[in-house]
Structures are given as structure tokens and as C-alpha cells.
Amino acid sequence: MANQLLEVKGLSVSVEDKEILHGVSLEIKKGETHVLMGPNGAGKSTLGYALMGNPRYEVTSGEVWFQGKMMNGETADKRAKDGMFLSFQNPLEVPGLLLSSYIRSAMEQRRRARVRLWEFRKELEKAMELLQMDRSYGDRDLNVGFSGGEKKKSEILQMLLLKPSLAILDETDSGLDVDAVRTVSKGVEEYQKDRKGGLLIITHSTRILESLEVDKTHIMVDGRIVKTGDASLVEQVNRSGFEQFLDQADKQSAYGEGMEHRDGKNICR
């Protein structure tokens, strides 16, 4: 389908020989915003890493299709150049690499063309202004000595400049103060506004979602997507937690059942 962005079909993923994800299926269309929620240790970050092609996360079965191409076996670098972006739950510090140089080089790889310095500076300053980041951060080593919240802003800054086709945001809102959540949300809104790219937002909180339009919500428990619904599912989780979904995960696990993906919905077989 022309507007299909990401198609995950029955993905099982192991880390150090332990299976963490068991047959996860998910479809994101261009312009859609999906939310992934679930208890700690459910496998949400694992899904993010596996989609991004982190070699520590071994795909033991299933397929990942991105913009009509099969991604299994492709390197993280290739996936990034093709337009996948993962904002890490715990962004890494990279001494010796300036934030601005890193972003410019990533932009050049993504665009497969040189990005002129003045043009880059203009875009960088505009995005930094939106995120209320001081310009001096561009001349600091990537994330080195950044506070937790500043690291998250630096991830969103990268997203705004790289303009990925699919952005996976792994708890970008965690550890942010009230004002910073609003600022980061503005950045995400800016990315979402022309509805060109897709978003998969992994979160435990609803604050970042307040100003965003959510198309679908998925609940992951024990490495399985046990429920998919619309934005109202976020409210349901807020009200009653994840306990209501635990039985579903036990049932799927005990009977070896999985979710079948039909017409964009996860249906329990």
C-alpha cells in the first residue's frame, strides 16, 4: 500500500538467547501517530532497538517492512539513512563529537548531499529556538554533561533537523519538568504537523500526548501486544493501570496464542 510506512509482522526478538518479544505485529501508516504503553520490562525499548537494527537484538522470526522494503538484516546505519530515527530512553554521551557536527553529518547522510553551513546554522537555530535551547549547546560534545532533560531536548533537536520518515520516541518525556514537557511536545507537534512522517511514542505518561493527535494506542505486556485501540485507550490505562491487560498476556502465553494482524487491528486468535 502506498501510504504504508512500517509493517511489523510476527516479530520475535531475543537478547542474549532470551526471547523478549514474542510475535509482535504492528502497522503504521504515513502521517500516523501511535502510542506504545506497557509495564516496566514489557519489551517496549526492545522493540525500538530491534526496529532500528541494533545487532544485540536478534530477530528470531518475523519481518520488518519499512517504506515497502524488507529491513531484516539491514544495519542500523542503513535504516537511519532510509529515514528511521530512534530517540533513546537513555541518550548516550559521545565525547569528542560536537552536537552540531553530529547533526550536520547525519543530515548529509540522510539527504545524500552536502548541507551548506549557513543553511544548516539557520535550521539549527530555528529548531533550538523552538526547543528553548541555548545556541551554545551546539558547540558542546554530544550530550556530554547535559542534564537528563537537556539530553531529551537534544534528541528532539536531531529529529527536527533530520526529518525522519519514522520517529520512535522512547520515553522522551521521562525526567522532564512541566515546562520542558511542554517545550518537547511543541517540537513533536512541529514534526507531526505536516503529517509527512510517522510517530511511535513509547511513554508512561500522558502529558506529552496532550497536544498531539493520537491515531492508535498499543498495550504491550510480557513481549506481546495484547490490545490495540484508539486514543481513549491511553485514558483507560491512566484510570485503571495495566492490571486489566495482564490476563490477556497470560492467556496468550499459556495457549501459545498470538495476535493476528487484520485490517490494521491486532485481534486475539
Ligand SMILES: Nc1ncnc2c1ncn2[C@@H]1O[C@H](COP(=O)(O)OP(=O)(O)OP(=O)(O)O)[C@@H](O)[C@H]1O
Ligand atoms: N541487553 C539486554 N540484556 C539482557 N536483558 C535485556 C536486555 N535488553 C532488554 N532486556 C530485558 O528485556 C526485558 C524488556 O526490557 P525493555 O527495556 O524492552 O522493557 P521496557 O518495556 O522498555 O521497560 P521500561 O518501561 O522500564 O523502559 C527486560 O526484562 C530486560 O531486562
Ligand SMILES: [Mg+2]
Ligand atoms: Mg524502556
